[in-house]
Amino acid sequence: MPEKSMYEKSLDLFPPVASRATHLGIVKGEGAYVWDETGKKFLDFASGVAVVNCGHNNPAVVKKAKEQMDKLIHGGHNVVYYQSYIDLAEKILGHVGHDYKIYFSNSGAEANEAAIKLAKQVTHRPGIITFKRSFHGRTLATATLTASNAKYRRNYEGLLPSVYYAECPYATRTGLTDEEEVARCLNQLNEIFHDLIEPEQVACMILEPVQGEGGYIVPPQSFLQALRKICDEHGILLAFDEVQTGFGRTGKIFAYENFGVKPDIMSLAKAIANGFPLSAIVARRNLMDQWPAGTHGGTFGGNPVACAAGVAVFELLEGGLADHAAEVGSYFKKKLQALKEKHDEILEIRGLGLMIGAEFVDRDGKPDAALVASIRERAVEKGLILLSCGVDHNVIRFIPPLIITEEQIDEAMKIITESLEESLQTVH
Numbered sequence: 070m071p072e073k074s075m076y077e078k079s080l081d082l083f084p085p086v087a088s089r090a091t092h093l094g095i096v097k098g099e100g101a102y103v104w105d106e107t108g109k110k111f112l113d114f115a116s117g118v119a120v121v122n123c124g125h126n127n128p129a130v131v132k133k134a135k136e137q138m139d140k141l142i143h144g145g146h147n148v149v150y151y152q153s154y155i156d157l158a159e160k161i162l163g164h165v166g167h168d169y170k171i172y173f174s175n176s177g178a179e180a181n182e183a184a185i186k187l188a189k190q191v192t193h194r195p196g197i198i199t200f201k202r203s204f205h206g207r208t209l210a211t212a213t214l215t216a217s218n219a220k221y222r223r224n225y226e227g228l229l230p231s232v233y234y235a236e237c238p239y240a241t242r243t244g245l246t247d248e249e250e251v252a253r254c255l256n257q258l259n260e261i262f263h264d265l266i267e268p269e270q271v272a273c274m275i276l277e278p279v280q281g282e283g284g285y286i287v288p289p290q291s292f293l294q295a296l297r298k299i300c301d302e303h304g305i306l307l308a309f310d311e312v313q314t315g316f317g318r319t320g321k322i323f324a325y326e327n328f329g330v331k332p333d334i335m336s337l338a339k340a341i342a343n344g345f346p347l348s349a350i351v352a353r354r355n356l357m358d359q360w361p362a363g364t365h366g367g368t369f370g371g372n373p374v375a376c377a378a379g380v381a382v383f384e385l386l387e388g389g390l391a392d393h394a395a396e397v398g399s400y401f402k403k404k405l406q407a408l409k410e411k412h413d414e415i416l417e418i419r420g421l422g423l424m425i426g427a428e429f430v431d432r433d434g435k436p437d438a439a440l441v442a443s444i445r446e447r448a449v450e451k452g453l454i455l456l457s458c459g460v461d462h463n464v465i466r467f468i469p470p471l472i473i474t475e476e477q478i479d480e481a482m483k484i485i486t487e488s489l490e491e492s493l494q495t496v497h
Contacts, residue, residue, distance in 0.1 A: 075106060090115070090456055091449055098125025101470050101477055103454070111449070112481055114469045115456045119281075119313045119424070122340035122394075123385050124470040130343045130381040137377035146173065146371040153376035160383040161351065164322055165335070170357035173349050173371030177312035177338035178206025180348040181275070183365055184334045185210065187352055188273035188306045191359045195230070196271040198261065198305075200237040202283030202460055203276060205310055214275060217282045217460050233261050233271075237280065238288045241417050241428065247289045255295055268303035273334065278324040281313040284459035285426025285466050287419055293330040300333075306356070308334040312348070313424070316340035317386045317471050320395030320422025327421055343382050345375035391422075394471040398422040401467065401478050408486060414440060414493065425467040428459065436461035443492035444485070453484040 075094025079087075094106040101124060103113050116122065123130055137153055144151045158171045174180050185197055197214070199205070205214040212221050213228035222228065236257040240250040262268045274296060280286040300307040309332035314324035318340065321327050325335070333356060338348035346369075402418060402425055409415040409427070414437065416428040429444075431437040441463050445455045458466045469481070 090445075091454060093449070093454070100124040100126075101473050110452060112453045112469075112477060112484075114467050114481060115454045116340075116468045116470050117344060118339070118456065119318055119468045120339045121344050122316050122318060122471045123343045123382055123390065124472040125344075127343055127381070127385070127472075129385060130378045133377045133381040134345065134374050137374045141373045143369075144373060145368065147366055147368075151373050151376075153373050153380060154371045157376040157379040157383070160380055161337075161349065164383075164387075165351055166331075168354050169351050170354050171349050171351050172357070172365070173347065173376070174338075174367055175346050175369050175372075176206070176348050177310075177336065178208045178211045179367065179370070180312065180336035180338050180350050181205045181211045181214065181310055182208060183350040184275060184308045184310075184336050184352075185214070185273065186365055187334060187350065187356060187360055188308065190361070190364055191356050192272040192304070192306065194270050194272040196266045197229075197232045198235050198258070198271055198274040199232060200235050200274075200276045200280075202237060202239070202280055202286070203310075204280075204282030205275065205277075205312075215282075231266070233265055235261060235274075237276065237283075237286070238292050239284075239286055240289075241286075241419075248291075251289050251292045251295065254292065255299075258299070268299075268305060271303070271305045273306040273308045274300060275308040275310060275334075277310045277312075277314060278328060278330075279314050279319060279421060279424060281424075281466075282458050284428065284464045285420050285424060287421055290328045290330075293328045297330045306333040308332055308336070310336050312336055312338040316382060317391035317394050318422055318424045318468075319420075320391065320398055322383075322386050322391050324421070341382065342375045342378040345372070345378045347372065347375035347379055390471050394422045397473055397475060397478065398425065400475050401425060401469075404478065404482050405467075405485075408482070408489070412489065412493075414489075420467075423467070423469055423471055423473065426458065426464045427467070428464045430463065436463035437496075438462040440492055440496045441465055443496050444488045447488035447491055448484050451484045451488065453481055453488075455485075 076092040095103045097104040199214040201216045204217045205211040210229045213232050236254040238250045315337050334352040341347050405418045416430045429437045429440050441457050448455050458464050
């Protein structure tokens with residue numbers, strides 16, 4: 070009897086909640102590629118869901134992590150101090166600004182929990198405003214903040230109280246101009262303030278500067294600038310969830326730098342340590358200094374090995390990797406845009422840096438999740454890993470490692486084009 074695959078073994082070991090985007094069992098990763106248990110090589114345009122921004126097993130990251138493992142694997146950040154913890158804090162705050170402080174956790178959901186806890190603790194206000202199509206995590210509190218899929222909340226109601234859902238611009242769907250769409254969303258926010266909760270009762274607004282799970286949707290700069298002004302007028306804290314957008318993904322080290330809007334609180338995770346579990350909340354110093362001891366904590370946050378890896382990540386980003394992401398991302402978007410010109414099924418190509426989405430529709434202009442599923446299935450057969458997103462599952466999100474080359478993008482484009490054209494023959 071042949072040896073069972075990892076996927077086949079998993080069916081007997083794990084619950085269906087632990088689903089995967091593919092059936093691949095991966096044994097090795099290097100740069101932009103991974104190899105499965107049969108030895109087949111795949112170009113990875115998922116990057117562990119925007120985690121290995123520096124590429125799989127980046128030598129600089131591995132070197133710093135190994136050096137730290139020989140010194141100290143765990144000290145407990147609520148027991149002692151250690152150098153990699155300090156070094157990474159200095160790196161991140163050196164970029165964001167020394168009027169901010171940082172607190173390390175393990176996951177993006179934890180960082181978002183910390184963000185809303187800090188906001189409530191400091192403002193003494195109950196309300197939180199989040200945005201439709203958002204994704205902020207899978208804990209009970211962050212599932213409340215999430216508004217991209219009702220199944221994430223099924224059987225978990227009731228959730229965190231005093232959470233209100235505002236509209237986020239998506240002019241591609243509404244058919245409005247960017248200016249009209251921003252006005253529509255701001256009017257709905259004013260209705261929340263008038264009808265549901267006074268702004269002086271709102272602790273924070275939390276949103277992704279570029280929506281991830283919701284469809285890789287880039288809001289107009291004027292929308293984020295308007296939110297900044299509204300928050301300042303009413304003493305509301307502006308929190309950016311940069312879990313997916315941070316660490317070079319959008320062509321800047323942090324996505325807020327694309328918009329000229331600086332948040333009061335920022336949550337970070339995913340690519341922070343290129344695969345080692347780590348997250349952080351960064352917030353203005355005057356807020357962090359009001360966060361009393363004991364009102365937040367955790368055992369494994371700021372692990373020494375993860376922090377050492379994070380230092381290597383930041384050095385790579387500052388050393389030109391973020392700039393490379395912007396340049397090669399522009400090249401990739403032009404290639405995708407040329408493909409769009411040939412196919413009406415591609416409604417839009419959008420994104421910043423190497424956070425790029427392609428939205429697909431059918432002949433009637435309706436979201437086409439079946440086409441996206443077929444493209445992804447055919448692509449993985451040809452050696453390219455792709456993920457989808459969007460509330461209707463009709464967006465392919467392209468998340469290659471930031472080290473990707475134009476030659477590798479050309480390799481991917483060949484597979485994408487073939488997969489799309491083959492899928493159109495069967496799905497439509």
